[in-house]
Amino acid sequence: MIKNYKYYLVAGLSVLTSVSYAGSSAETKSNAIQFGGLHSLLAILLILLLIPIIISASTFMKLVKKSYADKLGKSSTHKLSGLFLVAATENAATTAVADSINWSNIDWGLWVMLLVAVVEIFLIIFFNLQTQKIIDLEKASSYVGEAEEPQSWLSDWWDRINSFKPLHEEGRIDTGHNYDGIRELDNITPPWFTAAFIGTIIIAGVYMYRYHIAKSAPLQLAELKIEMDLALKEKAEYMLTQESSVDENNVTYLDEANRLEGQVIFELKCAVCHEKHGGSKAGGVGPNLTDKYWLHGGSLKDIFYTIKYGWPEKGMIAWADQMSPKEMAQVSSYIKAMQGTNPAGAKEPQGDEFVEAVTNTSTESVSKDTIQKK
Structure with missing residues (x-):
């Protein structure tokens, strides 16, 4: 025709x-x-x-x-x-x-x-x-065969999130630039990238409000301190299960339950010299353990060291052979908790006034006498 x-x-x-x-x-x-x-x-x-x-x-x-x-x-x-x-x-x-x-x-x-x-x-x-x-x-x-070819749901989904154009529509977005046979197309930014970028902006806004405006969550330094305190507590609980591993270098202040057990041991083995209330008595053998004056250091580590090794020249025996490391840690925590109670009829102060040395990570004491003893 x-x-x-x-x-x-x-x-x-x-x-x-x-x-x-x-x-x-x-x-x-x-x-x-x-x-x-x-x-x-x-x-x-x-x-x-x-x-x-x-x-x-x-x-x-x-x-x-x-x-x-x-x-x-x-x-x-x-x-x-x-x-x-x-x-x-x-x-x-x-x-x-x-x-x-x-x-x-x-x-x-x-x-x-x-x-x-x-x-x-x-x-x-x-x-x-x-x-x-x-x-x-x-x-x-020339594109009929490809256009009529059915696509899987995965391929169709991939084309949608990337906003791909079919081959027969590429002429509309061709910029006319050709580099060694590679054509430049004026494609839009993939929708998934745009959505991700918007998502980061939303997350940043939520973060700013939560941490700096509402302050409903701790910042990094505060969160670190919380984690460190929790780690120290877990370490103390773990050390209690490892009785032979507790010593004067790693002993920690125990909770109330362990201090009550330490009280029982103290009244059984230490009350003879220090009385049950820990303040000893006028003319008593042992020093007053409730005031802020100490003969051999008043830190927890100093107290543990004194219980473990004793001071034979001053009448304090070593309890390492009669108490387990766990028991000595319990007694040390109980004695530390008695400080400041000052019961009636207690013995007069002896030794030097003890002041806790505060550091960034923990409270420690320095005892010149204990260091010399070691």
């Missing part, structure tokens, strides 16, 4: 052009000299318009032949080319008689030539539009 349509269209144009010039030459010979220039100009214009028609039609027919090779044959192509050549030859011949056109009936011939010019311009536009249409159809058809 396309082949026959284009064949007869171009053939009719060629015949129409030839007839118009032939009629004009037969009827206007008497006035050819006066108005030959006008007709010659129109004839040249018609011939020149045939050139883009031939080029456009040739390109169009090549595309049609390529797309519909099974429907078109070589004979039709040769016929169409022959018609173009005949039309060009006949129009060229009109230039030879253009000078002898008669002034009579000049209106009829002129209007025919103008009509042919309009038809030629129309054909130029028509062939160009049809050629572009075939090119677009070929581009679209």
Whole structure:
């Protein structure tokens, strides 16, 4: 259908052009000299318009032949080319008689030539539009197979979160930049990246409000202190399960339950010298353990050391052979808890006043006498 349509269209144009010039030459010979220039100009214009028609039609027919090779044959192509050549030859011949056109009936011939010019311009536009249409159809058809191929839900989901464009739409986002065959596309930022970025902003706002405005959660340094205190408590509980591992270097202050057990041991083994209330008595053997004066240091480690190794030269025996490390730690914590009670009838202060040395990590005491003893 396309082949026959284009064949007869171009053939009719060629015949129409030839007839118009032939009629004009037969009827206007008497006035050819006066108005030959006008007709010659129109004839040249018609011939020149045939050139883009031939080029456009040739390109169009090549595309049609390529797309519909099974429907078109070589004979039709040769016929169409022959018609173009005949039309060009006949129009060229009109230039030879253009000078002898008669002034009579000049209106009829002129209007025919103008009509042919309009038809030629129309054909130029028509062939160009049809050629572009075939090119677009070929581009679209090259992606039909891929577009019709079903995608898995995973592939479809991946395309959605990345906002991928199908291949046949890449022409719309092509920036025109080409680097060694790699085209630059004006893709948008992937939606997942945009969502993640917005999420970080929201998280930052929540963090700012929670930690710096509402202060419902501790900051890093405060959280570190809480964790360290918890770790020390867990360490103390663990050391109690490892009786043989507790010594004067790692002993820790125990909880109330362990201090009560230490009280029982103290009243059983230490009350003889220090009384049950720990303050001893006037003229008693042992020193007062409830005030802030100590003979050998008043820190927890000093007390544990004194219980473990004793001070034989001052009447304090070593209890390492009679108490387990756990029991000595319990008694040490109980004695430390008695400080400041100052019971009635207690013995007068002895030794030096003890002041806890405060550090960043824990409270420790310094006993010059204990260090010398060690």
